[in-house]
Amino acid sequence: MRTIREHSLASAAAGFALAFLAAVIPAQAQTAADAALDLANMLDGAGGGVSGDAYISALENAAEAGQPLALWQLGTMYENGEGVDKDPARAFGYFAQIANQHADAAPKGVEADIVAQSFVKVGDYYREGVPDAGIPADIDRSHALLLHAATYFGDADAQYRVGLLYTEEGGLGVNAIQSARWFSLAARKGHCLAQARLGDMLFNGVQGIEAQPVEGLMWLNLSHIRCQGTVDQAQVDDLLNRASSIALPEDRTNAAALAESIAPQFANF
Incomplete structure (x- = not known):
């Protein structure tokens, strides 16, 4: 040395x-x-x-x-x-x-x-x-x-983790609406795992939140784009693939178009 x-x-x-x-x-x-x-x-x-x-x-x-x-x-x-x-x-x-x-x-x-x-x-x-x-x-x-x-x-990562705490019995108490709220805050800052979790919740629907397949798929598509090449890519793509396999063809098309148009908003995050 x-x-x-x-x-x-x-x-x-x-x-x-x-x-x-x-x-x-x-x-x-x-x-x-x-x-x-x-x-x-x-x-x-x-x-x-x-x-x-x-x-x-x-x-x-x-x-x-x-x-x-x-x-x-x-x-x-x-x-x-x-x-x-x-x-x-x-x-x-x-x-x-x-x-x-x-x-x-x-x-x-x-x-x-x-x-x-x-x-x-x-x-x-x-x-x-x-x-x-x-x-x-x-x-x-x-x-x-x-x-x-x-x-x-x-902080986006902290907001994502608070969202997770609202999905855990030993966290802040299971509350799907609160969880989605925190995931949404982080997702809009470009946090790809938050985008994936929010997309999964919206696509499938949870207690207090009706299923919104197009918006859910849009967030899942965004998370796929944002997480490419990271250690989180596999779990994000798994959620996207599961949703895509049961989504209506027109929903997949509309969601992909929405994701493509919105993606530039997260380019600087």
Whole structure:
């Protein structure tokens, strides 16, 4: 591994990378994970010869200064064991710091995505508990954190997950109308799994919602387009294929045309 002058280059690299990302995130509509990956790519030595130790040092310096992006990246590294030993307690600490310090950040601000996803992460940890950090499982707190991300920040992934909670006995209580409402909010932001679940509910009909085959198929077609090439493609296509196999030919045609006309609305998500 190549070495560098630790403090000067690490600090400069961290400052440059964070400034660079702050400039490009709005234009490219990146997710928190995308932004963190860009930070990793910029500092990992591929272009600048920065060593792994210097990379972590740069992140830690930026984290000490309260940079949410650095805190997010460190949390992700310790959560997944990427370049460091896996440590759920440390990961929880970094994500919790973002949530605690930026709970009232502007919902549409540059860092809103990272803050919202940190609430989701901390909620996940509270669902199971973090024994190494002395954090017991607290399902009510888990739900509250997820709801904050979904309501205050309007985070699509959080909204999708709230929709799922309304389909589970141990979630927020089975309520098809509430579930469809949250799926709809996320679907209109381009969340492909939310589009698929909403489409499935509308196509088949559920308690309180009459079957709407054309609109349901439209959302299923949109989810097929949005999920292509992702790990979610198989389950989305399974829902679409099942619905298509029993749909009327004219409904399939009308739904496909609607999906094609609406798809450009989600191009920038």
